[in-house]
Amino acid sequence: MITFILNNKEVSTALSPGTPVLDFVRYHQYLTGTKIGCREGDCGACTVLVGDLTTGELRYRSATSCLMPLGNAHGKHIVTIEGLNMAELNSVQQAMADESATQCGFCTPASWFQWPDFA
Numbered sequence: 001m002i003t004f005i006l007n008n009k010e011v012s013t014a015l016s017p018g019t020p021v022l023d024f025v026r027y028h029q030y031l032t033g034t035k036i037g038c039r040e041g042d043c044g045a046c047t048v049l050v051g052d053l054t055t056g057e058l059r060y061r062s063a064t065s066c067l068m069p070l071g072n073a074h075g076k077h078i079v080t081i082e083g084l085n086m087a088e089l090n091s092v093q094q095a096m097a098d099e100s101a102t103q104c105g106f107c108t109p110a111s112w113f114q115w116p117d118f119a
Protein backbone atom coordinates (compact mmCIF):
# COMPACT_ATOMS: atom_id res chain seq x y z
CA MET A 1 0.00 0.00 0.00
CA ILE A 2 1.28 3.41 -0.97
CA THR A 3 0.35 6.19 1.45
CA PHE A 4 1.10 9.89 1.26
CA ILE A 5 -0.45 13.29 1.82
CA LEU A 6 -2.08 14.75 -1.27
CA ASN A 7 -2.68 18.44 -0.72
CA ASN A 8 -4.43 18.39 2.65
CA LYS A 9 -5.52 14.77 2.97
CA GLU A 10 -3.88 11.42 3.50
CA VAL A 11 -4.42 9.02 0.62
CA SER A 12 -3.66 5.33 0.27
CA THR A 13 -3.71 3.24 -2.86
CA ALA A 14 -3.00 -0.30 -3.92
CA LEU A 15 -2.27 0.77 -7.50
CA SER A 16 0.98 -0.38 -9.05
CA PRO A 17 3.96 1.58 -7.71
CA GLY A 18 4.89 2.25 -11.32
CA THR A 19 1.69 4.20 -12.03
CA PRO A 20 2.59 7.81 -12.84
CA VAL A 21 1.59 10.24 -10.10
CA LEU A 22 -0.01 12.27 -12.90
CA ASP A 23 -2.51 9.51 -13.65
CA PHE A 24 -3.27 8.97 -9.99
CA VAL A 25 -4.07 12.61 -9.26
CA ARG A 26 -6.11 13.10 -12.44
CA TYR A 27 -7.93 9.79 -12.84
CA HIS A 28 -8.23 8.56 -9.28
CA GLN A 29 -8.38 11.81 -7.32
CA TYR A 30 -10.03 13.93 -10.05
CA LEU A 31 -7.57 16.79 -9.59
CA THR A 32 -7.46 17.93 -13.18
CA GLY A 33 -5.50 21.12 -12.58
CA THR A 34 -2.41 19.02 -13.15
CA LYS A 35 -2.30 18.87 -16.94
CA ILE A 36 -1.13 16.27 -19.40
CA GLY A 37 1.21 17.62 -22.05
CA CYS A 38 4.12 15.67 -23.43
CA ARG A 39 4.24 12.79 -20.91
CA GLU A 40 8.02 12.86 -21.42
CA GLY A 41 9.15 15.29 -18.74
CA ASP A 42 9.71 18.18 -21.15
CA CYS A 43 6.77 20.59 -20.94
CA GLY A 44 6.11 20.99 -17.20
CA ALA A 45 2.33 20.91 -17.58
CA CYS A 46 2.16 18.13 -15.02
CA THR A 47 4.31 19.83 -12.38
CA VAL A 48 3.57 19.11 -8.74
CA LEU A 49 5.42 19.90 -5.56
CA VAL A 50 6.97 17.08 -3.61
CA GLY A 51 7.55 17.66 0.08
CA ASP A 52 10.05 15.43 1.81
CA LEU A 53 11.18 15.38 5.40
CA THR A 54 14.96 15.68 5.33
CA THR A 55 17.08 16.30 8.39
CA GLY A 56 13.97 17.16 10.38
CA GLU A 57 12.81 19.82 7.94
CA LEU A 58 10.09 19.60 5.29
CA ARG A 59 11.59 20.61 1.95
CA TYR A 60 9.74 20.99 -1.32
CA ARG A 61 10.93 20.57 -4.88
CA SER A 62 9.03 20.60 -8.13
CA ALA A 63 8.62 17.37 -10.05
CA THR A 64 7.13 16.33 -13.35
CA SER A 65 4.39 13.97 -12.22
CA CYS A 66 4.29 12.18 -15.59
CA LEU A 67 7.73 10.75 -14.83
CA MET A 68 7.26 10.23 -11.10
CA PRO A 69 6.23 6.70 -10.14
CA LEU A 70 3.53 6.53 -7.51
CA GLY A 71 5.83 4.46 -5.34
CA ASN A 72 8.13 7.46 -5.01
CA ALA A 73 5.30 9.43 -3.42
CA HIS A 74 5.07 7.10 -0.44
CA GLY A 75 5.54 9.04 2.79
CA LYS A 76 5.75 12.38 1.03
CA HIS A 77 3.55 15.45 0.63
CA ILE A 78 2.36 15.95 -2.93
CA VAL A 79 0.88 19.34 -3.72
CA THR A 80 -1.12 20.01 -6.87
CA ILE A 81 -2.37 23.38 -8.07
CA GLU A 82 -5.61 22.71 -6.20
CA GLY A 83 -3.70 22.40 -2.96
CA LEU A 84 -2.06 25.79 -2.84
CA ASN A 85 -4.83 27.25 -0.66
CA MET A 86 -3.21 30.62 -0.42
CA ALA A 87 -5.02 33.55 1.17
CA GLU A 88 -3.84 35.81 -1.63
CA LEU A 89 -1.81 35.72 -4.82
CA ASN A 90 1.98 35.96 -4.61
CA SER A 91 3.76 38.74 -6.51
CA VAL A 92 4.26 36.68 -9.68
CA GLN A 93 0.66 35.49 -9.74
CA GLN A 94 -0.59 39.03 -9.11
CA ALA A 95 1.59 40.42 -11.91
CA MET A 96 0.28 37.75 -14.28
CA ALA A 97 -3.30 38.57 -13.33
CA ASP A 98 -2.73 42.33 -13.60
CA GLU A 99 -1.16 42.05 -17.03
CA SER A 100 -3.49 39.35 -18.36
CA ALA A 101 -0.38 37.25 -18.78
CA THR A 102 -2.14 33.98 -19.14
CA GLN A 103 -0.07 31.38 -20.85
CA CYS A 104 -1.71 28.33 -22.30
CA GLY A 105 -3.72 26.10 -20.00
CA PHE A 106 -0.74 23.84 -19.65
CA CYS A 107 1.96 26.37 -18.89
CA THR A 108 0.29 28.58 -16.30
CA PRO A 109 -0.07 26.02 -13.49
CA ALA A 110 3.48 24.81 -13.99
CA SER A 111 4.98 28.29 -14.05
CA TRP A 112 3.24 29.21 -10.81
CA PHE A 113 4.96 26.31 -9.09
CA GLN A 114 8.38 27.50 -10.27
CA TRP A 115 8.33 30.59 -8.09
CA PRO A 116 10.67 30.35 -5.06
CA ASP A 117 7.80 31.01 -2.61
CA PHE A 118 6.78 27.42 -3.21
CA ALA A 119 10.23 25.88 -2.93
Ligand code: FES
Pocket: 035, 036, 037, 038, 039, 040, 041, 042, 043, 044, 045, 046, 047, 064, 065, 066, 067
Ligand atom coordinates in the same frame (compact mmCIF):
# COMPACT_ATOMS: atom_id res chain seq x y z
S1 FES B 1 3.36 16.03 -19.26
FE1 FES B 1 5.02 17.23 -20.03
S2 FES B 1 6.47 17.17 -18.42
FE2 FES B 1 4.87 15.87 -17.75
